[in-house]
Amino acid sequence: MSKQLTKAEEQIMHILWQLELCTVKEIIAELPTPKPAYNTVSTIVRILEDKKFVDHEPFGKGYKYFPLVKKEAYSNQSLHKLMDGYFGGSFKSMVSFFVEKNDVSLEEMEDVLNEINKKK
Helix, strand or coil: CCCCCCHHHHHHHHHHHHHCCECHHHHHHHCCCCCCCHHHHHHHHHHHHHCCCEEEEEECCEEEEEECCCHHHHHHHHHHHHHHHHHCCCHHHHHHHHHHHCCCCHHHHHHHHHHHHHHC
Protein backbone atom coordinates (compact mmCIF):
# COMPACT_ATOMS: atom_id res chain seq x y z
CA MET A 1 0.00 0.00 0.00
CA SER A 2 2.05 2.89 -1.24
CA LYS A 3 -0.79 4.83 -2.80
CA GLN A 4 -1.57 8.25 -1.39
CA LEU A 5 -5.17 9.37 -1.05
CA THR A 6 -6.66 12.74 -1.96
CA LYS A 7 -8.29 14.80 0.79
CA ALA A 8 -11.77 13.71 -0.38
CA GLU A 9 -10.74 10.04 -0.48
CA GLU A 10 -9.27 10.30 3.02
CA GLN A 11 -12.49 11.89 4.29
CA ILE A 12 -14.48 8.93 2.93
CA MET A 13 -11.96 6.44 4.35
CA HIS A 14 -12.29 7.95 7.84
CA ILE A 15 -16.04 7.36 7.66
CA LEU A 16 -15.52 3.78 6.41
CA TRP A 17 -13.03 3.10 9.23
CA GLN A 18 -15.60 4.44 11.71
CA LEU A 19 -18.66 2.61 10.32
CA GLU A 20 -16.79 -0.50 9.07
CA LEU A 21 -19.61 -1.57 6.70
CA CYS A 22 -21.96 0.93 5.07
CA THR A 23 -23.82 2.11 1.99
CA VAL A 24 -23.03 5.28 0.03
CA LYS A 25 -26.13 6.89 1.62
CA GLU A 26 -24.76 6.10 5.09
CA ILE A 27 -21.42 7.66 4.13
CA ILE A 28 -23.20 10.81 2.91
CA ALA A 29 -25.13 11.01 6.20
CA GLU A 30 -21.80 11.28 8.06
CA LEU A 31 -20.41 14.04 5.83
CA PRO A 32 -20.70 17.71 6.83
CA THR A 33 -23.19 20.08 5.22
CA PRO A 34 -23.40 20.96 2.39
CA LYS A 35 -23.70 17.27 1.48
CA PRO A 36 -22.04 16.19 -1.78
CA ALA A 37 -24.12 14.56 -4.51
CA TYR A 38 -24.68 10.80 -4.32
CA ASN A 39 -22.82 10.31 -7.63
CA THR A 40 -19.80 12.21 -6.30
CA VAL A 41 -19.46 9.99 -3.24
CA SER A 42 -20.17 6.86 -5.28
CA THR A 43 -17.38 7.81 -7.71
CA ILE A 44 -14.90 8.37 -4.86
CA VAL A 45 -15.81 4.98 -3.36
CA ARG A 46 -15.21 3.31 -6.76
CA ILE A 47 -11.82 5.04 -6.99
CA LEU A 48 -11.01 3.72 -3.51
CA GLU A 49 -11.97 0.25 -4.75
CA ASP A 50 -9.63 0.65 -7.75
CA LYS A 51 -6.85 1.66 -5.35
CA LYS A 52 -7.61 -1.50 -3.28
CA PHE A 53 -8.53 0.50 -0.15
CA VAL A 54 -12.20 -0.58 -0.21
CA ASP A 55 -14.28 -3.55 -1.30
CA HIS A 56 -18.01 -4.24 -1.35
CA GLU A 57 -20.61 -6.91 -0.76
CA PRO A 58 -24.14 -7.13 -2.21
CA PHE A 59 -26.87 -5.48 -0.15
CA GLY A 60 -30.41 -5.38 -1.56
CA LYS A 61 -30.22 -3.72 -4.97
CA GLY A 62 -26.92 -2.03 -4.10
CA TYR A 63 -23.77 -2.61 -2.09
CA LYS A 64 -22.29 -2.13 1.33
CA TYR A 65 -18.66 -1.02 1.37
CA PHE A 66 -15.90 -1.87 3.81
CA PRO A 67 -12.24 -0.87 4.21
CA LEU A 68 -9.51 -3.28 3.11
CA VAL A 69 -6.73 -1.11 4.54
CA LYS A 70 -6.55 -0.62 8.29
CA LYS A 71 -6.45 2.95 9.56
CA GLU A 72 -3.24 2.28 11.50
CA ALA A 73 -1.44 1.01 8.39
CA TYR A 74 -2.43 4.08 6.38
CA SER A 75 -1.58 6.45 9.25
CA ASN A 76 1.83 4.85 9.60
CA GLN A 77 2.52 5.15 5.86
CA SER A 78 1.38 8.79 5.85
CA LEU A 79 3.55 9.63 8.84
CA HIS A 80 6.60 8.08 7.17
CA LYS A 81 5.90 10.00 3.98
CA LEU A 82 5.68 13.24 6.00
CA MET A 83 8.87 12.39 7.88
CA ASP A 84 10.76 11.51 4.68
CA GLY A 85 9.45 14.47 2.68
CA TYR A 86 9.90 17.24 5.24
CA PHE A 87 12.36 16.01 7.85
CA GLY A 88 14.91 14.02 5.84
CA GLY A 89 13.61 10.77 7.31
CA SER A 90 14.59 11.88 10.83
CA PHE A 91 12.03 11.10 13.51
CA LYS A 92 14.01 13.27 15.94
CA SER A 93 13.81 16.29 13.59
CA MET A 94 10.09 15.77 13.11
CA VAL A 95 9.37 15.54 16.84
CA SER A 96 11.61 18.56 17.55
CA PHE A 97 9.69 20.57 14.95
CA PHE A 98 6.30 19.70 16.50
CA VAL A 99 7.58 20.45 20.01
CA GLU A 100 8.95 23.86 18.98
CA LYS A 101 6.06 24.95 16.76
CA ASN A 102 3.26 23.73 19.02
CA ASP A 103 4.55 24.90 22.39
CA VAL A 104 4.51 21.41 23.92
CA SER A 105 4.90 21.46 27.70
CA LEU A 106 7.30 19.28 29.66
CA GLU A 107 4.28 17.49 31.16
CA GLU A 108 2.93 16.65 27.68
CA MET A 109 6.34 15.32 26.62
CA GLU A 110 6.49 13.15 29.75
CA ASP A 111 3.01 11.80 28.94
CA VAL A 112 4.18 10.90 25.41
CA LEU A 113 7.32 9.19 26.76
CA ASN A 114 5.22 7.24 29.28
CA GLU A 115 2.92 6.04 26.48
CA ILE A 116 5.93 4.95 24.42
CA ASN A 117 7.42 3.09 27.39
CA LYS A 118 4.11 1.27 28.03
CA LYS A 119 4.21 -0.11 24.48
CA LYS A 120 7.74 -1.51 24.81
